[in-house]
């Protein structure tokens with residue numbers, strides 16, 4: 001049994017979606033309404049602190065940050081999917097602050113060692129110098145780099161990504177690195193096109209990227225079995241000091257954007273095994289950031305199941 005720290009920022013005012021766009025605050029409405037009922041005494045709502053733009057610049061570079069801030073003074077699109085508005089920079093900062101505050105909580109012990117951040121926009125498709133796939137900055141990469149830079153304890157960080165889309169941006173940012181293990185399971189072939197088994201890293205980073213692709217309609221048990229066995233082996237070799245998770249509920253059978261068959265129970269099992277890995281390898285230190293998930297009802301039921309899995313282990 002473990003306590004879980006929660007932060008939520010739907011950013012409905014600062015990052016409003018164009019009509020009909022799937023990455024909208026409404027996708028989180030049932031989940032946030034459920035959390036508001038304070039469904040479990042082991043969920044603790046935590047405040048966020050401002051961290052400024054420097055942690056963003058450490059991953060994306062100061063030029064990117066300044067260019068992004070200038071662009072986000074109006075509204076438009078970076079590509080066919082990736083919209084922005086004149087206040088989206090505020091939304092980016094709110095989401096990043098929540099993620100970094102979750103890392104601070106884990107390190108300082110002022111909050112639970114397991115954290116879950118429900119924020120938008122998502123981040124895992126954003127490359128070092130390119131916004132894409134609804135993502136303007138790569139929040140989990142920023143939080144990972146922040147943990148590395150701010151706390152001596154975090155020499156080796158593992159990022160696990162079970163969003164149904166490949167976390168191409170996170171992979172690209174850490175591809176040459178041997179201090180960050182990146183594991184992604186995702187529908188493949190599918191958007192964004194990357195994430196095959198042969199993509200394992202470059203230079204000293206070879207062997208520190210692990211892709212576990214499965215085609216559309218793969219049985220949920222096979223997805224879970226592969227993820228459990230291969231990620232478990234990789235974590236044993238890597239021995240992380242901290243585990244970060246790109247959580248996606250768009251692998252749910254009811255999600256409108258993808259064709260995987262995961263159920264609420266699949267997410268409960270994912271929460272359970274990931275919590276067990278965090279206990280086994282890094283003293284229970286575990287930070288979860290929400291990425292995708294486009295069925296409002298499935299987001300609620302899958303998140304409830306995932307949180308129960310994290311709690312019960």
Ligand SMILES: [Zn+2]
Nearest residue numbers: 163165250292
């Ligand atoms: Zn996704």
